[in-house]
Amino acid sequence: MSMRSAGSWFAAFFLAGAVFAMPALAQAQTPPAVGSETPLSGGPLGETVGPAEAADFIIRRPSAVHPYYFARVVDVLWARGDRRQAAFWYYLFQSRSRAWAETEPKLNDLRGALNDSMGPAINSWAASDLDAWQEIGARAISYEKKIPLYAGRPEGLSASQWTEAVSEWRKKYQDGFISVFPKTVEERRQYAAKRRQRGLYVGPLLEPGKPLPDDWR
Known part of the structure; x- marks a missing residue:
């Protein structure tokens, strides 16, 4: 399964370097990837x-890096x-x-660029099994609530405003994820068909x- 757009992935990570920095230990370099067999492949983050x-x-140490580097x-x-595990970290x-x-x-x-690069391959693969797909996403959503937040926050927001924003958008993401799944036996049958x-x-x-490791939940 190949990624949707190598160009959007590379553009995303070059843009990321201009927006925020990673701790040196978490930086990495991946050679530019080409061809249809490239699996969600990445661009350079450092050396x-x-x-x-x-x-x-x-x-x-997920809280040590900006979450875009997940x-x-x-x-x-x-x-x-x-x-x-890749799907788990994508939903995280x-x-x-x-x-x-x-x-x-x-x-x-x-x-958006990162979602366009990773999402189609992962969602298409996971969607073959609705129960497994929902479990992976539910565990990722639960785990995200438990790991400490990255130390930074958007400009112009106080600590309390940022905490409120995180809580608000967590819930909206969770509600949105749950809403995509068929609710009845007939809806599931139609989905499979x-x-x-x-x-x-x-x-x-x-x-x-x-x-998934037992503690990823």
């Missing part, structure tokens, strides 16, 4: 460590074949980045890779 090390750092974890996990990224995008206008396009009509697979997640 300190490799992408795998950067992703491992972010997984261990996309680095998605990229690495997907490339490893750990698709379930979506939830935590929402407040930033809504309160910092310059970050709207960046979030439409997916098959488009030639898409319906059934247990294909090649999900490693399970």
Whole structure:
């Protein structure tokens, strides 16, 4: 499964470098990727460590980096074949980045570019199994609420205003995620039928890779 647009991914990360900085330990460099087989591939973030090390750092200390860099974890996990974990971090990224995008206008396009690069492949894959898809997203949403926030906040917002904004957009993201799923047996049947009509697979997640760790919930 290939990413939707390498250009939008590269543009996103070049823009990211102009917007905010990562701790040196979490920076990474990935060679420009080309071709249809590129899996959600990334662009350069720095030259300190490799992408795998950067992703491992972010997984261990997610609050140490701006949440837009959770996309680095998605990229690495997907490339490893750990698709379930990559989807988890994608929905974690979506939830935590929402407040930033809504309160910092310059970050709207960046979030959109990252979503365009990662979302189609991940959502299409996860949507084959509604129960598994919903579980992954629900665990990501729950986990996001538990990990500490990144130390920074958008310009012009006080600490209390930022806390309020985070709470507001967390709930809106959660409500929006839940709303996309069929609610009745008949709706689920129709969903599966439409997916098959488009030639898409319906059934247990294909090649999900490693399970989600117990503490990712």
